[in-house]
Amino acid sequence: MYHPYFRGKQFDxxxxxxxxxxxxxxxxxxxIEPVRETLNGLEKxxxxxxxxxGKAIVIINPLYGDHSNDGQCISQLLREKYLSRINISAGILLHEGLSVAESLDYLNEHKDHNPCLxxxxxxxxxxxxxxxDVKINKNIFLEQHCGKLYRKHFKGCERVLIRDGFKKRRNADYPELEEFSDLHITFSEEDMDGFGDFLIVGDDYSIGGGPAYAVAIHITFIDENKDDVMYIYHFVSTTKDTPTDPAGKFGQALDKLINKLDNSNSHVYETRAILEFRALHNKGHFPGLGTVKKLSMIHHIETLSIYLQG
Structure with a gap:
């Protein structure tokens, strides 16, 4: 049902x-859209x-990253190790620069890999x-590129709609609270069988961030008082005007998160990731910005799992 879209960086x-x-x-x-040259992490x-x-879909022709010009290494990995694994599907990314002929070539090459478009x-x-003329396992639509008229051409198999609910900004510019998505409730009304998103990262791709003038912790939650719409808290450090002391800024953002959890009806589920944030707060430990991002992504997945299981 839920299809989280990852760009395949280390912490993803x-x-x-x-x-x-x-x-x-x-x-x-x-x-998973692999963006790093080495595929060891993807294989693990x-x-x-x-x-x-479980199941996964691997993009064999990434639009971004080290394989954007040639994804044959990804195709080779799928052929050599996962051809007999019916739970691993080849995803063909139908982007603006791809021709019909190229799309059909990819489909024919991966017809035995449960291909998804x-x-x-x-x-x-x-x-x-x-x-x-190849059996398609699944059609996945990135909403910003695929209106209803486009989607009507691809029926007859499972269909999934991906919506980017994360509005990318500079860390210092995030509001405390904003709406994330209602697609987990409304996907069936869109004539879809499933839904997805880009978690708390967003669709915008960047190789790496610069100095952290501000640190932000992004925490999603479902508000049962507002028709179960998903919202997102942005807990931003108080210090925003210097590139130094990321640990201190993380501590400021974490204080705001813990205060929200302990002193208000935050609607945030006490997931395993939230317990880890609490442990970091108790120890006064800064695990690095990559781990902070990872914990926020894990919390997002855990939140949807709790909600959808009732």
Whole structure:
């Protein structure tokens, strides 16, 4: 049902590995777009998913990162190690620069890999749909690129809508609270079988961040008083005007998070990730910004798992 979309950086892959069992038991299917040259982390992640008896979709022609010009290494990995694993699917990213002929070539190359189409700005949906003669496992639509008219050309199999609920800003500019998404409630009204998002990272891709003038902790929650819409808290450090002392800024942001949890009806589930934030607060420990991002992503996955399991 839920399809979180990851760009395959280090802490994205660690997040998937650490939640592999939870996602498998919740029937969540991560989509992974590999962006790093080395595929060791991806292989470890797919092995963890297989061990958990879960499912995943791997983009074989990434738009971003080290494989954006040639994804053959990804295809080779799938052929050599995961061809017999029916739970690992090849995802073909249908972006603006891809032709119908190239799309069909990718489909034929990966027809034995339970191919999924990931629609992300493709220009010829009607023509492609008429020429496809390979069984498609799933159609996944990135909402900002795929309106209802586009989506009507691809029926007959499972369909998933991905919405980017995270509004990317400079850390210092985030508001304390804003709406994230209602797609977990409304996807069926969109004539979809499932939904997804880009977690608390967003669709915008960047190689790496600069100095942290401000540190922000992003925590999603579902508000039962507002039709179960998902919202997001942004806990931003008080200090915002210097690139130094990320540990101190994390402590400021974490104080705000713990204060919200302890002194108000925050609606935030006490997930494993939240317990880890509490432990960091008690120890006064800064684990690094990558781990902070990982914990926020894990909390997002845990929140949706708790909600969807009732």
């Amino acid at each position: 892959l660690i997040t998937i590995r650490e939640t592999a069992n939870l996602m498998a038991s919740s029937n969540f299917v991560p989509i 992640t797919l092995d963890a998913i297989c061990d958990a008896k 990931v629609h992300a700005g493709f220009a010829e949906p009607k023509l492609l749909s008429e020429k496809i």
